[in-house]
Amino acid sequence: MRYRLLQARLPDDPVRSEERQAFATRLGVDIGQIVTHDLLENVSFAQATADVDIVLVGGSGAFGVHQDLPWMPAFRDTLGELADRGFPTFASCFGFQGLVEALGGSVLPDDASSEVGTYAMERLPAADDDPLFGALPDSFNAQLGHKDRAMVFPDSVPNLVRSARCPYQALRIPGKPVYATQFHPELSSAENRKRFSRYYDMYKKAFGDEEAERMMREGFAESPESNDLLPRYVALLREGRLG
Numbered sequence: 001m002r003y004r005l006l007q008a009r010l011p012d013d014p015v016r017s018e019e020r021q022a023f024a025t026r027l028g029v030d031i032g033q034i035v036t037h038d039l040l041e042n043v044s045f046a047q048a049t050a051d052v053d054i055v056l057v058g059g060s061g062a063f064g065v066h067q068d069l070p071w072m073p074a075f076r077d078t079l080g081e082l083a084d085r086g087f088p089t090f091a092s093c094f095g096f097q098g099l100v101e102a103l104g105g106s107v108l109p110d111d112a113s114s115e116v117g118t119y120a121m122e123r124l125p126a127a128d129d130d131p132l133f134g135a136l137p138d139s140f141n142a143q144l145g146h147k148d149r150a151m152v153f154p155d156s157v158p159n160l161v162r163s164a165r166c167p168y169q170a171l172r173i174p175g176k177p178v179y180a181t182q183f184h185p186e187l188s189s190a191e192n193r194k195r196f197s198r199y200y201d202m203y204k205k206a207f208g209d210e211e212a213e214r215m216m217r218e219g220f221a222e223s224p225e226s227n228d229l230l231p232r233y234v235a236l237l238r239e240g241r242l243g
Contacts, residue, residue, distance in 0.1 A: 008039040008060040041180035045081040051137040054088045057095025076102045096180040103154035115144035117219030126158035141227035142183035143192040177242035187230040
C-alpha cells in the first residue's frame with residue numbers, strides 16, 4: 001500500500017515530519033510508503049490520488065478551514081471529489097473539518113468546546129452496523145487537539161461518534177471507503193503530549209499558564225481502541241468490506 005498525506009503546516013513546523021511518522025507507526029508501514037503533499041501549494045484530485053492507494057489528511061498547526069486562504073477552495077474541492085468518487089480516504093482533525101465543509105456543513109471557532117489532550121468518546125447508534133466503527137466499545141479514549149468544531153453537520157452523512165464537548169466526532173461517506181474523525185487516531189498519548197509541547201506557547205495564550213501546565217501533567221492517557229482504527233481500516237479495505 002502507498003499513501004499520500006495531505007498536510008497544511010508551515011515549512012518550519014517540526015510537526016510536519018512527526019505527523020508523517022505517527023501515521024506510519026499506527027499503520028505499521030515504512031515511512032517511505034507515505035508521500036506528502038503540501039496543501040499550501042494547492043492540490044487537485046489528480047495530485048492527491050496519483051500512484052497511491054489511500055489518501056490521508058492530517059491536522060493543522062496554524063490554519064482553520066473557515067479562514068479565507070488562497071489554497072482553501074482547492075482543498076475543499078479535492079475532499080469533495082474524494083468523497084464523491086469514493087477514493088479510499090481517512091482524514092483526521094483539520095481533514096475532518098474540511099470534509100464537513102466540502103459536504104455542505106460548517107466549521108467555526110468555539111473556544112468553550114476546545115479539546116486538547118485525551119477525551120472519552122461515545123459511539124453512537126449510527127455506528128452499530130458500520131464495519132469499522134461498529135467494533136468499537138460504547139466508550140473509548142481518543143487523542144484530540146482542536147479549538148474549531150463542526151457547528152452544522154452535513155445531512156448526507158451519519159455522525160458516528162460524539163464527546164461531552166463536541167457532538168460531531170466522526171463520519172463516513174455511506175457505502176464508500178471514506179472516513180473522517182475530529183480526533184487523531186494516528187496519535188498515541190505520548191505523541192499527543194509531544195505535540196502539545198510543540199505548541200505550548202500557543203496553548204498558554206489560549207488557556208493561561210496554570211491550565212496549560214495542568215493539561216501537560218494530567219491531560220493525556222492511552223487510547224488503544226482509537227489507535228486501532230487506522231490499521232483496521234486498511235485491513236477491511238484489503239478484504240473489500242468497505243464498499
